[in-house]
Amino acid sequence: xxxxxxxxxxxxxxxxxxxxxxxxxxxxxxxxxxxxxxxxxxxxxxxxxxxxxxxxxxxxxxxxxxxxxxxxxxxxxxxxxxxxxxxxxxxxxxxxxxxxxxxxxxxxxxxxxxxxxxxxxxxxxxxxxxxxxxxxxxxxxxxxxxxxxxxxxx
Numbered sequence: 001x002x003x004x005x006x007x008x009x010x011x012x013x014x015x016x017x018x019x020x021x022x023x024x025x026x027x028x029x030x031x032x033x034x035x036x037x038x039x040x041x042x043x044x045x046x047x048x049x050x051x052x053x054x055x056x057x058x059x060x061x062x063x064x065x066x067x068x069x070x071x072x073x074x075x076x077x078x079x080x081x082x083x084x085x086x087x088x089x090x091x092x093x094x095x096x097x098x099x100x101x102x103x104x105x106x107x108x109x110x111x112x113x114x115x116x117x118x119x120x121x122x123x124x125x126x127x128x129x130x131x132x133x134x135x136x137x138x139x140x141x142x143x144x145x146x147x148x149x150x151x152x153x154x
Contacts, residue, residue, distance in 0.1 A: 018029050029076040029121040031110040033111065033134075034109075035109070037092045037109050037111070038092045038093070038107050039092065039107060039108045039109045039110045039111045039134070040087070040092075040107075040108055040110045040111065040113065040131055041085065041097065041105050041106065041107055041108065041128060041131070042101075042105070042106050042107075042108050042128065042129070042131045042135055043083055043104060043105050043125060043128035043129050043130060043131075044104050044105075044129060045067065045080045045083065045104070045125055045129055046104075047064075047077070047102040047103065047104035048080045048083065048102065048105075049077060049101070049102055049104075050065065050066075050077070050078040050079070050080055051101065052065055053099040053100060053101065054096035054097075054099060054100055054105055055096075057095045057096060057098075058095065058096055059091070059093065059101045060089040060090060060091055061087065061089070062085055062087070062088075062089035062090045063083075063084070063085050063086075064082065064083075064084045064086075065080075065082070065084075066080075067079060067080055067081050067082045068081045068083045068115060076082030077139050080125065082124070082125060083124070083125040083128065084122060084123065084124050084125070085122075085123050085128065086120055086121060087113050087121040087122075087123060088121040088122075092107075094107055105128075106135060107135075108131060108133065108134045108135050109134035109135075110131060110133060110134050
């Protein structure tokens, strides 16, 4: 019968017009990412013991980490000197956070890294430690400061 294809096509169009919209007003309303989303890392320099496990594990070699001897002669170990991540190379694989023994580096749900220059994708220790928004719920222990509780972090 003539016209059945046209009727089917119009039926699909009407069904799509009446269904709820699935678009987001993205720049104005931020997206809620799932809790297990792997986004930009958060780094706590006070917890870092300069073991270099994160830099050795990184498959793209985008992490550079240097330490210096502890200035206090009574304390052993090293203190963090520099910690840099090149997000031009980083694949957000979460391996650096898995091997960190002190949870000094954890993943967040932040994903916006758009930049006009490649130089802006090099992030240092200060920038990474200021990236405290949207830390994963499972890593809230990373947000507990001395004297605080997990309840305060939530």
